[in-house]
Amino acid sequence: MSKxxxxxxxxxxxxxxxxxxxxxxxELTGSASPLGSIKAKEGIPNWDSLGAYLKEWQPEIIVxxxxxxxxxxxxxxxxxxxxxxxxxxxxxxxxxxxxxxxLTTADAKxxxxxxxxxxNLKKENIDAESAALIIESFFEANYx
Numbered sequence: 001m002s003k004x005x006x007x008x009x010x011x012x013x014x015x016x017x018x019x020x021x022x023x024x025x026x027e028l029t030g031s032a033s034p035l036g037s038i039k040a041k042e043g044i045p046n047w048d049s050l051g052a053y054l055k056e057w058q059p060e061i062i063v064x065x066x067x068x069x070x071x072x073x074x075x076x077x078x079x080x081x082x083x084x085x086x087x088x089x090x091x092x093x094x095x096x097x098x099x100x101x102x103l104t105t106a107d108a109k110x111x112x113x114x115x116x117x118x119x120n121l122k123k124e125n126i127d128a129e130s131a132a133l134i135i136e137s138f139f140e141a142n143y144x
Contacts, residue, residue: 006143008060011053012135013088014101014127015064015081017043020050021127024057025135030143032135034128043080047091054092062094065101065134072100099138104130 003009006027014021020040025032038049054062064085067077082098089096108129112120 003060009057010061010063010135010138011057011059012063012099012131012138013065013084014104014130014134015043015067015077015084016040016127017077017080019123019127020045020084021124021129021131022050022053023128023131023135024053024059025063025132025139027139027143030136030139032132032139034125034132037124037127043084045084050088051092054094059094062088062092062096063099063135063138064088064096065104065130066098068100068102070102097138099134099141101130101134101137104133104137107133 008027010025010027012023012025012032018040020038022035022038023032024035035053038045064081066081069075085096085098105126108126109121112125112129
C-alpha cells in the first residue's frame with residue numbers, strides 16, 4: 001500500500017561513474033540524511049549494494065541528481081544519470097524523479113567542513129551529502 005503524498009520515503013542518488021552517493025529523506029520533515037556511497041564501474045552500480053539500500057528503506061520515490069552544465073544544458077554525464085535512473089526504475093519498479101544538482105558538491109563540501117573540518121571531506125562523505133542535498137532541493141522545488 002502506497003503512502004500519502006507528503007509522507008513518503010525518498011532515496012536520493014548522486015550519480016557518478018565510479019561512486020554513487022546515497023541518502024534517505026522524508027517528505028514529512030523535508031529533510032534528508034546521507035547514508036553512504038555505492039561503487040560503480042563506468043556508471044553501472046554494484047546492484048547488490050543499491051538493492052540493499054532500497055530493501056532497507058523501501059522508498060516510494062527515488063530522486064536522481066541531474067548533472068547539468070551551469071547554463072542548464074545537458075552533458076554526457078546528464079545522459080548517463082538518466083540512463084542510470086531508467087535502469088533503477090526498470091529493475092526495482094520504483095518511480096524515479098530527476099533533480100537539477102548544479103552546485104550541490106560545493107554546498108556539500110561547505111556543510112561537511114562546517115561539521116568536521118578537512119577530515120570530514122572524504123569522497124564518500126561528499127557523495128552522500130550531495131545526495132542529501134539533491135533530496136532537499138527536490139522537496140523545496142516540489143513542496144517549498
